[in-house]
Amino acid sequence: MDSSQFREAAHIAIDEIIQYYDTVADRPVLPSVAPGYLRPLLPPSAPEEGEPWTAIQSDIDRVIMPGLTHWQSPKFMAFFPCNSSFPGMLGEMYSGAFNAAAFNWICSPAVTELETIVMDWLAKLLKLPECYESKGEGGGIIQGTASEVVLTAVVAARERLIRRRLADMPEGEDRIDKAAEMRxxxxxxxxxxxxxxxxxxxIIAGTRYRSVPAPRSENFSVTAAALRRTIEECKAKGLEPFYFTATLGSTATCAVDDLAGIAALAADYPDIWIHVDAAYAGSALVCPEYQHLCPPLASFDSFNFNLHKWLLVNFDCSAFFIKRRKDLLDTYSIVPAYLRNNFTESGLVTDYRDWQIPLGRRFRSLKIWFVLRTYGAQGLREFIRRHVKLGEYFNSMLTSRPDIFTVVTPAAFGLTTFHINPRTPKVSSPANRPDPAHEAYTNDFTPSADAQFREAANQISKEVYEKVNAQGEFFLTSTVADGVYFIRVVSATLNAEEKYLKRVFEVLVQFAEKVRSEGSE
Amino acid sequence: MDSSQFREAAHIAIDEIIQYYDTVADRPVLPSVAPGYLRPLLPPSAPEEGEPWTAIQSDIDRVIMPGLTHWQSPKFMAFFPCNSSFPGMLGEMYSGAFNAAAFNWICSPAVTELETIVMDWLAKLLKLPECYESKGEGGGIIQGTASEVVLTAVVAARERLIRRRLADMPEGEDRIDKAAEMRxxxxxxxxxxxxxxxxxxxIIAGTRYRSVPAPRSENFSVTAAALRRTIEECKAKGLEPFYFTATLGSTATCAVDDLAGIAALAADYPDIWIHVDAAYAGSALVCPEYQHLCPPLASFDSFNFNLHKWLLVNFDCSAFFIKRRKDLLDTYSIVPAYLRNNFTESGLVTDYRDWQIPLGRRFRSLKIWFVLRTYGAQGLREFIRRHVKLGEYFNSMLTSRPDIFTVVTPAAFGLTTFHINPRTPKVSSPANRPDPAHEAYTNDFTPSADAQFREAANQISKEVYEKVNAQGEFFLTSTVADGVYFIRVVSATLNAEEKYLKRVFEVLVQFAEKVRSEGSE
Structure with a gap:
C-alpha cells in the first residue's frame, strides 16, 4: 500500500466512520449473531498473496459490522460507557503514525514530556491535592486500564512494606527468605x-484478599469503622494488611466510600497503601460541585480514573496519580545494559517504564491533549453535567411509579439502580402505600423484614431485565448486592438524550406490567 | 468538533502523516532537545474554553515534532524496530471508531471472534505446532507487550503448580497458608x-528469580545442560523452579536457546512451565527457512512474538499462544455479578478477559487482519528476507575490516553485534594477523586470555558508540555481555536499505579511526 493508496483508503475510512456515528442510534445496540458466527465467513488461513484494499474494506460491512455491540449508541446503558470523540480519534491517528515503543525518555522525549504535562493539567483540572503533581515527589502516568493500575499499586505496596520492615537487613538469602515469609x-x-x-x-501479586463489608444500610459504602474492623480482624489472625482500594463510584451503584473518615484512619496505619479507584466517577471531578471529594486524597498514596470511560478519550486511557513516584521506582526499576543511556543516568528525565508493568508505551498523551484543548474545561463540565441531569430525570420517572419500581440507589454520576416490585394484589392503591422494599431502602432495613418479598422481587426483576435485553432495543446490565437483584441504567453515554431515557422507561414499564400480570403470585 | 470538522481535520492529518513518512529518512533520527524542553512551550494548565482544531494541529509541528525520535527512519538501528504500516494504521482508525472496552463476548462478538481467527491464521503461518490453534485445548490472544505476556505466563505457572500440589487439600485457611508457603x-x-x-x-509475582548461564562459548544460548544444572541447584537449596523463559532471539544478540534440547528436558520437569519469548525474532517464522525451530514448541506451554516489532502491525500487538487455555482460566477467571451473562455461562464463547491481566480490550485484531491481507504471506516473507539479507551485507562489511572490527555475533535475524579493536601498533600489518579478540570469538575463548586487550576494546567501543549517537545521523544501541562491551546494528527497520547500512559502516570506520589515532595506548 503506497502513499496515494493509503490516502484514498483513509479518506474512505473517515467517511465510513462519520457515517457510522451519524447512524449509530438507529442500529440495534446488540448484535443478533450467534457464537461462532464469524468463522464460516472468513477463509481458514491468511492469503498467500496480498489483496487490494477495496476487498478488505468491504468486508468490514459484511462481516464485522453485524458482530459489533455499539458502545456509542445512546441505547447502550450497560456497564459504564466507553465514550469516544473525534479529537480522541485524531490522537490515535497521530500516535499510530509516530509509532514507537517509547519506554524511556530518549526513545521519544515528546512522548514522555507531553504525558507529564497533560497529567499535571488533569491534576489541576480535577483539583487533586498538589502532591499528585510532578513538581514535587509525585506525578501522573497514563496506563491502559484501571486493572493494570490497581495491580501496579498492589505490588508497589507489597514491596514498600517489605523494604520498610527489612530496612536493616543486609541483601542476601536471609532477607529473601524473610521477605517471602512476609508476603x-x-x-x-x-x-x-x-x-x-x-x-x-x-491473585497476581500472590497475596491474600479480604473484602470490607459495605452493606445497603451504608449505601454500599465502606466506612472508616468497617475498614478499621477488617484491618484489626486480619491483624488478630496474624495477617498483615498492606493495601486498600477505596472506591469513588463503585461498579454496582456508584457508591463513594467514606473518604474523609478513611483519610483520618490512614494516619493510624501508615504501612497500608490506600489507592482510590475512581475509574468511572473520577471524571466528574472536573466539576467544582464534586471537588469536595478531593482533599482527603492527600492522605492516600494513589488515585486513578479512566478518561476512556467518561471523559471522551478513546479506549484505552487510565490516568494514574501517585504521591511518591519513588514508591514505584523502588519496585519496578530494572536497568539492563541495553537500556542504559546518559539521559536516564543523569536523573533529569522520567523513564515511565519504571512506573508500570510493561516496558513499551504508546503516545497516549496526544489523545488527552487533543480532547482537553478541543472541549476546554468548560466543555467537559457541560458534558458531565448533562449526564448527571439525565440520570436525575430517569430517577424521577422511576419514583413517579412506586407501584412498579423501587429505586435501590438514586441517580449518582448518571447511574440509577432499581428493582421491580412484585405485584401486591392485597393493596388496593399501591401509590398511596410505599411498598415495603422501598421503605426499607430509604429507612432502616433489616434483612429479615421480608424475605419472601425479596425473593419475588429478585425473580421478577431478573425476568424483566432479561426481556428488555432480549428485545434488543436497549442494552442494560444487572447485578446483585446484599441479596438484592437490581437493574442498572447509565445515562452517561456519548449521545445520551432525554428521549432515549424516556423510551427505556416505557419499555421497562411495559415489560414489568406484562411480567407482573403473568406472574403466579 | 462536528462530523465535517472531523473530516477536514482527519484529511489534513492523513496528508501530514504521509508527508512525515515521505520525509522521515531526511530528518535527524534523534531529537536535539534537552530534558524539560516541552514545558516552557505549553501553557501551565488546560484551557478553560475549547480551541479550534487549526490551533491544536499546528502545535504538532511546533512542539511535538522537535521532540520525536523517529523509529520509522532507516537511520534508526537501535534496540529492535517498531515497524509501522499503512494497513496497520487503518486498523487503528477503525478500532478507535468502534471504541469499546470489549472484555467479554457480548461486549462485541466481532472483537473476540476476529481475534481467535487471526490468531489461528498466525499459528498456521508460523507453522506453530497444532496445539496452539483454538480448535483443540489451546489458542491465541493479543496482548499489549511481551512484558505483559511473560507476567501472565509466570503467574499462571505459579498457580498451576499450587493447584497440582494441593489438589487434595480442601479450600480453606490451611490451604491458603500452604500455598503461601509454596510461593x-x-x-x-x-x-x-x-x-x-x-x-x-x-518481582511482580513475588517469586524468586535465577538466571541460567548462557556464555559466549555457547553463543549466548541456554543449553539443556545449563538449564538442568540451574534447576538442580535450585532444588538442592530447597527451592522450587516453576517457570522458564526460553529465548528465541535474545535482546543483546538474537541468540536462540537450544529449543530441541530443552524440549527433551521438559519431559523430566513437567511442573516447570516453559514459555518461549520470541518477541522480535518470532516474526521470521513466517519464512519456511526458519520453521525448523517450531517443532520443539509442542513440548512447551506457551509462545509469544510481537507483531509490532517486525511484522508491520503498529504498536502495540503481542501475540501470545497457549497450549492449554484452561491454565489461564483457572488463574484469571473471576466472575462478579455485574459481568454474568448467558453467553459466558453457556461455555460456547471465549471471554478473553480471563486470559489476561486487564479487563477491557481494544479491537487489535483488525490491525493484524488488515496487515495479513494487504501483504499476504508472500509479502511478509519478502519483508523479512530483505532485512535478513541486509544484516548479512552489513556483517560482510565488518569482516572486510578485521583490523578495526571484531564481530561478536554474526548477523542473525538482521542484528549484527561487534566491537572495535584497539590499535595494535606493535604489529606492522594487522590485516595479516587476526587480532586476539577476533580469534577468541571464533575459537575457544578463555576469560583470562587478554584482560588488558578486553579493557581497551571495551573502552574504545564505548567511545566510538557514543560519538556515533552524539553526531545524530544514526541511532544505535550498545550492551555488555560476558564482560564484552559491544555495539548492535539492526537492519530490520521499515525503510532499511543497503545505502544506509553502507553509510553507517563508513561513519563507524571514521569514528573508530579517529578514536584509535587519538588513543593513548
Whole structure:
C-alpha cells in the first residue's frame, strides 16, 4: 500500500466512520449473531498473496459490522460507557503514525514530556491535592486500564512494606527468605463492592484478599469503622494488611466510600497503601460541585480514573496519580545494559517504564491533549453535567411509579439502580402505600423484614431485565448486592438524550406490567 | 468538533502523516532537545474554553515534532524496530471508531471472534505446532507487550503448580497458608540474556528469580545442560523452579536457546512451565527457512512474538499462544455479578478477559487482519528476507575490516553485534594477523586470555558508540555481555536499505579511526 493508496483508503475510512456515528442510534445496540458466527465467513488461513484494499474494506460491512455491540449508541446503558470523540480519534491517528515503543525518555522525549504535562493539567483540572503533581515527589502516568493500575499499586505496596520492615537487613538469602515469609501473610483489602480488579491483582501479586463489608444500610459504602474492623480482624489472625482500594463510584451503584473518615484512619496505619479507584466517577471531578471529594486524597498514596470511560478519550486511557513516584521506582526499576543511556543516568528525565508493568508505551498523551484543548474545561463540565441531569430525570420517572419500581440507589454520576416490585394484589392503591422494599431502602432495613418479598422481587426483576435485553432495543446490565437483584441504567453515554431515557422507561414499564400480570403470585 | 470538522481535520492529518513518512529518512533520527524542553512551550494548565482544531494541529509541528525520535527512519538501528504500516494504521482508525472496552463476548462478538481467527491464521503461518490453534485445548490472544505476556505466563505457572500440589487439600485457611508457603520457595528462571521482563515478572509475582548461564562459548544460548544444572541447584537449596523463559532471539544478540534440547528436558520437569519469548525474532517464522525451530514448541506451554516489532502491525500487538487455555482460566477467571451473562455461562464463547491481566480490550485484531491481507504471506516473507539479507551485507562489511572490527555475533535475524579493536601498533600489518579478540570469538575463548586487550576494546567501543549517537545521523544501541562491551546494528527497520547500512559502516570506520589515532595506548 503506497502513499496515494493509503490516502484514498483513509479518506474512505473517515467517511465510513462519520457515517457510522451519524447512524449509530438507529442500529440495534446488540448484535443478533450467534457464537461462532464469524468463522464460516472468513477463509481458514491468511492469503498467500496480498489483496487490494477495496476487498478488505468491504468486508468490514459484511462481516464485522453485524458482530459489533455499539458502545456509542445512546441505547447502550450497560456497564459504564466507553465514550469516544473525534479529537480522541485524531490522537490515535497521530500516535499510530509516530509509532514507537517509547519506554524511556530518549526513545521519544515528546512522548514522555507531553504525558507529564497533560497529567499535571488533569491534576489541576480535577483539583487533586498538589502532591499528585510532578513538581514535587509525585506525578501522573497514563496506563491502559484501571486493572493494570490497581495491580501496579498492589505490588508497589507489597514491596514498600517489605523494604520498610527489612530496612536493616543486609541483601542476601536471609532477607529473601524473610521477605517471602512476609508476603505469605500479607492481605490486600477492598470494598465488597470494589471492582474485581483488586481481587485479581491480589491473585497476581500472590497475596491474600479480604473484602470490607459495605452493606445497603451504608449505601454500599465502606466506612472508616468497617475498614478499621477488617484491618484489626486480619491483624488478630496474624495477617498483615498492606493495601486498600477505596472506591469513588463503585461498579454496582456508584457508591463513594467514606473518604474523609478513611483519610483520618490512614494516619493510624501508615504501612497500608490506600489507592482510590475512581475509574468511572473520577471524571466528574472536573466539576467544582464534586471537588469536595478531593482533599482527603492527600492522605492516600494513589488515585486513578479512566478518561476512556467518561471523559471522551478513546479506549484505552487510565490516568494514574501517585504521591511518591519513588514508591514505584523502588519496585519496578530494572536497568539492563541495553537500556542504559546518559539521559536516564543523569536523573533529569522520567523513564515511565519504571512506573508500570510493561516496558513499551504508546503516545497516549496526544489523545488527552487533543480532547482537553478541543472541549476546554468548560466543555467537559457541560458534558458531565448533562449526564448527571439525565440520570436525575430517569430517577424521577422511576419514583413517579412506586407501584412498579423501587429505586435501590438514586441517580449518582448518571447511574440509577432499581428493582421491580412484585405485584401486591392485597393493596388496593399501591401509590398511596410505599411498598415495603422501598421503605426499607430509604429507612432502616433489616434483612429479615421480608424475605419472601425479596425473593419475588429478585425473580421478577431478573425476568424483566432479561426481556428488555432480549428485545434488543436497549442494552442494560444487572447485578446483585446484599441479596438484592437490581437493574442498572447509565445515562452517561456519548449521545445520551432525554428521549432515549424516556423510551427505556416505557419499555421497562411495559415489560414489568406484562411480567407482573403473568406472574403466579 | 462536528462530523465535517472531523473530516477536514482527519484529511489534513492523513496528508501530514504521509508527508512525515515521505520525509522521515531526511530528518535527524534523534531529537536535539534537552530534558524539560516541552514545558516552557505549553501553557501551565488546560484551557478553560475549547480551541479550534487549526490551533491544536499546528502545535504538532511546533512542539511535538522537535521532540520525536523517529523509529520509522532507516537511520534508526537501535534496540529492535517498531515497524509501522499503512494497513496497520487503518486498523487503528477503525478500532478507535468502534471504541469499546470489549472484555467479554457480548461486549462485541466481532472483537473476540476476529481475534481467535487471526490468531489461528498466525499459528498456521508460523507453522506453530497444532496445539496452539483454538480448535483443540489451546489458542491465541493479543496482548499489549511481551512484558505483559511473560507476567501472565509466570503467574499462571505459579498457580498451576499450587493447584497440582494441593489438589487434595480442601479450600480453606490451611490451604491458603500452604500455598503461601509454596510461593515463598518458588523460583522463575530465564537465560542471563533473557529480556528483563522475566525478572520484572518474578518481582511482580513475588517469586524468586535465577538466571541460567548462557556464555559466549555457547553463543549466548541456554543449553539443556545449563538449564538442568540451574534447576538442580535450585532444588538442592530447597527451592522450587516453576517457570522458564526460553529465548528465541535474545535482546543483546538474537541468540536462540537450544529449543530441541530443552524440549527433551521438559519431559523430566513437567511442573516447570516453559514459555518461549520470541518477541522480535518470532516474526521470521513466517519464512519456511526458519520453521525448523517450531517443532520443539509442542513440548512447551506457551509462545509469544510481537507483531509490532517486525511484522508491520503498529504498536502495540503481542501475540501470545497457549497450549492449554484452561491454565489461564483457572488463574484469571473471576466472575462478579455485574459481568454474568448467558453467553459466558453457556461455555460456547471465549471471554478473553480471563486470559489476561486487564479487563477491557481494544479491537487489535483488525490491525493484524488488515496487515495479513494487504501483504499476504508472500509479502511478509519478502519483508523479512530483505532485512535478513541486509544484516548479512552489513556483517560482510565488518569482516572486510578485521583490523578495526571484531564481530561478536554474526548477523542473525538482521542484528549484527561487534566491537572495535584497539590499535595494535606493535604489529606492522594487522590485516595479516587476526587480532586476539577476533580469534577468541571464533575459537575457544578463555576469560583470562587478554584482560588488558578486553579493557581497551571495551573502552574504545564505548567511545566510538557514543560519538556515533552524539553526531545524530544514526541511532544505535550498545550492551555488555560476558564482560564484552559491544555495539548492535539492526537492519530490520521499515525503510532499511543497503545505502544506509553502507553509510553507517563508513561513519563507524571514521569514528573508530579517529578514536584509535587519538588513543593513548
Amino acid at each position: 505469605g501473610k500479607m492481605v490486600a483489602l477492598g470494598s465488597e463492592h470494589a471492582h474485581s480488579s483488586t481481587q485479581k491483582a491480589a | 515463598g520457595k518458588m523460583v522463575a528462571l530465564g537465560s542471563e540474556h533473557a529480556h528483563s521482563s522475566t525478572q520484572k515478572a518474578a
